[in-house]
Amino acid sequence: MSEDPSNDAEDEAEASGSGGLRKIIHVDMDAFFASVEQRDDPELRGKPVAVGGSGGRGVVAAASYEARKFGVRSAMPSVTAKRLCPDLIFVRHRFDAYKEASRQIRRIFEHHTPHVEPLSLDEAYLDVTEDRLGIGSATRIAELIRQEIRAKTKLTASAGVSYNKFLAKLASDQNKPNGLCVIRPGQGADFVAGLPIRRFHGVGPKAEEKMKRLGIETGADLAAKDIEFLRANFGSFADYLYRAARGIDLRPVRAHRVRKSVGGERTFSEDISSGAALRDTLENIIEIVWGRIENASKDDKPTRGRTITLKVKFTDFQIMSRAKSVPHWIEDKQEFARLSRELLEEALPLPMPIRLMGLTLSNLEGAQDRGKEQREDAQLSLL
Template identity: 80%
Template structure:
């Protein structure tokens, strides 16, 4: 287990005042959540490389234990690739009821300390503890208490990041994983961000990273050295986010309610693809990814609430020249099972072929979601998130 962070000092976010416009934000992220639940519940899996998901030829990894990650296995990876990287990999089927039960215990711990909780998924959330329920006052101490309480109640470990905004808190929670705690204090945000490789920035995928490296941007410091004119010329609307992120700036509040209008997923390829067999196999993998997320969202709803359902399936294709083409198909009834979702997705792909050129990205979404009445939306929509 990681050593606890030191108690707050004079420059700690715990001492930031409301008048200074600084918040006390904690980002909590469970360690390999699905796989850890499986290892907790089955002693035979402990210490072994475990993947949650389908083991068939078209299956996909929904989550991987840290033992599996050492071999390069990660979520959204095709099962055949994962098996090739780790021949001893143990596949287990998803058990969303078990994950939901653990998640509800974890959420109860969060709400014991603050009403200001913004869930991102079953296993992570932002907390605003500028004013905490127990009067602890120290965000660092609250993060320590939360991690200890989660371990006591669920036998699972959590990592946490503490800072004065959401962007920095999320970076911090990933800094000392697993079972770690990191604090970024006022005045330290820009220096911390600028010391990081550019790939650590949320939203910077393999293609964006490669483009940045071609432009001489490999670290946060390199990014901070570029002015807005340069960033807009090379990254368009993404430039504003990059400019602020390189300086550790994030003014977003923790939102306890937010409306989710779709659930989706996409894959960016290391090499562009165009053959029919590759396209169809990729589509099946994305179907698995998205439907796992639909089930994940459904698992977070209580039994007396309507299921998560949608009527529109959308296929997104980004060509090698970065042009994007989308096709959508809506039905009069709810798409309530994976088979129908896959069937509609296949129709959309067949309609798009033959492609005018290879693609670098494929994505699917389920939208026109049924979210119940307005009161339900305010209470529940914050719980919808991608894995």
Template identity: 80%
Template sequence: MESPAASTVASIEPDRTATGIRKIIHVDMDAFFASVEQRDDPSLRGLPVAVGGSSGRGVVAAASYEARKFGVRSAMPSTRAVQLCPNLIFRRPRFDVYRAVSQQIRAVFLHFTPHVEPLSLDEAYLDVTDDVRGIGSATRIAELIRQRIRAETGLTASAGVSYNKFLAKIASDQNKPDGLCVIRPGEGTAFVAALPVRRFHGIGPRGAEKMAKLGIETGADIRAKDLAFLRANFG
């Protein structure tokens, strides 16, 4: 498997079908586990919440946006999270509830397309190229999906719309929470060129730091390097 850095070089080309350019939506629920907890316990709304173990070797599984403002992140040791946010409220995971809500969300997806590729309980790719409901626009489909998820679950979702999975996933992260971003054919090259490498899916803080030392800070910098250089340095 190529690294995110190497795969980026070829990732802005459109995915095509026999009839034209593919239309892909990436839907990502906003702080899913934590948002479910805030939905079900109104006293938690507006407060910094983490789902996970609160002591010992506990790890944050999810953090509300209020907690993220303090630097709390998923996969962070709980002790570190409390250092950053002393008023952090912990809730134990309720995976049975999260799975049930995920099934509700999946049913919304399937209303609009049979082509659903779940990535986890809280995100999925949807191929809406065929437009089985005759809605006429992938952007409009994404808007309707977000509206229906909110109406049926009380939760918000962000969505990215583009002509391949790579760009759709990047787009879904641009206007979080509760946002929508569209990258149209012809816009991908400029969008990726200006994007900081830390915003690329699969490139973590350490990878971004290593890239910075090699003079790579944006998508344009990645594309300026040849594949041999990228593979030698990043696998």
């Protein structure tokens, strides 16, 4: 739920002028929220821990590796997690502690490069094509960063090193936890060829099932399909799949990316259709997304927006969205939940079962002003 895999003309234009291969690192903290809790409470170390509410509508925000062995995952309803792991220990989130650890980690990144694109509190892309300390080796920089994180925060991080963002992110997940993986120039297509299709960002359980029905189980199977076949079966998702199967990604690391929205979505292992199931699912997503909104807040300034969008994807892969805007800032969970529920009630009954549901808070405070500044800068550059 962290990143849009789509590409655009602006990214390609910027990448085409980069003058050669980049050196990209993707750093991903290991079970970040749960690891902070285990670090700060010795009684939790070595035990299955879930951050989140344990009540009937609670949802797992993060799970320790001890809990993951039982199948417990983030975004899972707490009742399901408890059924999978009866000894699971639930702890309430402490966002202040996570933010403080994240600030320490960010300072380590910025010691090596100004080109840092955070995706969340616990992961970021770094462009070290030209690093501040003149080390030159992206692999060595990644090793030093992991060592510094461990020394200063007592937490572990995994890192992926490659020549583009897509491959670096795949690499960071390859040897988790506390691992490092390097995909060198010329190795990207071969690396991707051997991956199960589920490892591709954006490919959920239902998309995986559809691909398997079409004879696509690995990156190599995907690369064997031409763009016309992919567009006929996957629509706008096809261009991303075509590039990804070849290890191609032209997106630059954007250090000063303006956040335009905060949201999250869930793809279900089974389609849901009843009003009761849809309402319960929405409550889980409200918990997930509000946690992300709190995570996105900087220092003591909360993230505030004016527009909430509900998105559902039907079993035939068609997408429906409904949005509601208000004239004031939405800055508390109760109002966010109330408006989200209103959106769902207005959409019911749905014409068919759904396989995905998501919520987004947009029209964020500050995004409009930053956008205006960027347009004015562009106009000035033409004078």
